Amino acid sequence: xxxxxxxxxxxxxxxxRLVLMLLAPxxxxxxxxxxxxxxxxxxxxxxxxxxxSLIHYQRFFTDGIYLTAFGQTFRIAxxxxxxxxxxxxxxxxxAATVSRGWSMLILAAVLLPFWTSVLVRAYAWLILLQRxxxxxxxxMKLGLIDQPLILVNNEFGxxxxxxxxxxxxxxxxLYAAMQKIPTELIMAGASLxxxxxxxxxxxxxxxxxxxxxxxSALVFVLTLGFYITPELLGGGRxxxxxxxxxxxxxxxxxxxxASSISIVLLACVLLIFRLASAIIPFERIMGTx
Amino acid sequence: xxxxxxxxxxxxxxxxxxAMLWLMxxxxxxxxxxxxxARFLSFPPPS
Numbered sequence: 001x002x003x004x005x006x007x008x009x010x011x012x013x014x015x016x017r018l019v020l021m022l023l024a025p026x027x028x029x030x031x032x033x034x035x036x037x038x039x040x041x042x043x044x045x046x047x048x049x050x051x052x053s054l055i056h057y058q059r060f061f062t063d064g065i066y067l068t069a070f071g072q073t074f075r076i077a078x079x080x081x082x083x084x085x086x087x088x089x090x091x092x093x094x095a096a097t098v099s100r101g102w103s104m105l106i107l108a109a110v111l112l113p114f115w116t117s118v119l120v121r122a123y124a125w126l127i128l129l130q131r132x133x134x135x136x137x138x139x140m141k142l143g144l145i146d147q148p149l150i151l152v153n154n155e156f157g158x159x160x161x162x163x164x165x166x167x168x169x170x171x172x173x174l175y176a177a178m179q180k181i182p183t184e185l186i187m188a189g190a191s192l193x194x195x196x197x198x199x200x201x202x203x204x205x206x207x208x209x210x211x212x213x214x215x216s217a218l219v220f221v222l223t224l225g226f227y228i229t230p231e232l233l234g235g236g237r238x239x240x241x242x243x244x245x246x247x248x249x250x251x252x253x254x255x256x257x258a259s260s261i262s263i264v265l266l267a268c269v270l271l272i273f274r275l276a277s278a279i280i281p282f283e284r285i286m287g288t289x
Numbered sequence: 290x291x292x293x294x295x296x297x298x299x300x301x302x303x304x305x306x307x308a309m310l311w312l313m314x315x316x317x318x319x320x321x322x323x324x325x326x327a328r329f330l331s332f333p334p335p336s
Contacts, residue, residue, distance in 0.1 A: 087308055090301055090304050090305055090308070091305050091308055091309075093301065094301055094302065094305045106305065106309070109309045109312060109313065110309075110312065112312070112313070112316060113312050113313070113315065113316050116316050116319065120319055121315050121316070121319075124315035124316070124318050124319050124322070125315055127318060127322065128314070128315060128318065134318075164311070164312065164315065167312065196295060196297060197297070
């Protein structure tokens with residue numbers, strides 16, 4: 001009985017209650033806006049004509065378009081992530097190593113397209129890449145090609161515009177990670193006789209891995225659910241999962257089918273992160289342990 | 290950090306400048322487009 005009246009125990013219990021009360025609004029928001037709709041989605045996906053049914057999941061094995069769409073979506077997401085990393089890494093590198101004024105300018109240039117609507121930028125790419133567009137006419141004038149290249153209404157155009165739209169999501173985490181790298185380490189590496197390339201490989205690159213992982217994960221997941229660019233620039237040749245969902249709702253009014261696709265995509269993403277975290281310890285890399 | 294101007298550094302700067310240009314062009318193209326009188330999307334705008 002002494003422990004119950006012990007002031008320390010009482011204090012700890014009060015603290016715990018306070019923390020729970022303070023957390024309640026946040027938990028409520030997450031619960032209402034995220035968990036409940038997800039559960040509803042899952043529920044919807046196993047219903048057909050008022051009863052339980054797995055017909056929507058069965059379609060994944062019988063309807064070829066489902067597997068094709070998933071395969072193409074993951075392929076596009078992988079390509080976009082890889083190229084965005086290759087373009088974003090040098091940009092973040094330079095932004096993190098120049099003076100403050102210059103780095104602000106570089107980041108502003110990265111963020112400027114971010115302020116224009118995604119739809120507008122997709123149309124801008126359509127203008128640039130179309131058959132008689134700026135890129136084709138420029139290449140023709142230079143005599144590099146004889147007839148217009150097909151740059152849009154295919155996977156190429158989709159990938160190009162998607163990278164353009166998602167590049168800030170790659171550059172910003174990379175920049176944040178690189179900014180934290182102490183310059184003393186680079187100088188120490190150089191003073192110990194390391195050539196710039198060697199210092200970059202052995203000091204800079206490993207320390208920027210958290211940014212690479214964070215940026216790649218962001219871009220990959222965002223591309224998986226991208227809708228505007230494949231719809232506008234894909235021309236039917238870049239058929240992604242988001243379009244499959246949209247078709248099921250718009251054309252067939254099949255909410256169950258659309259829900260099942262979303263659930264499978266979510267499961268795929270979780271599985272990928274699970275597998276990836278077995279190889280790369282996410283918690284340690286992200287510093288959120 | 291004082292950076293020596295090495296060929297690698299120059300290459301980096303050139304690459305980033307090109308990437309910036311690539312980022313900017315679609316945004317810059319929108320402005321003249323909005324004054325275009327054409328019924329279909331084309332650049333340069335005919336009127």
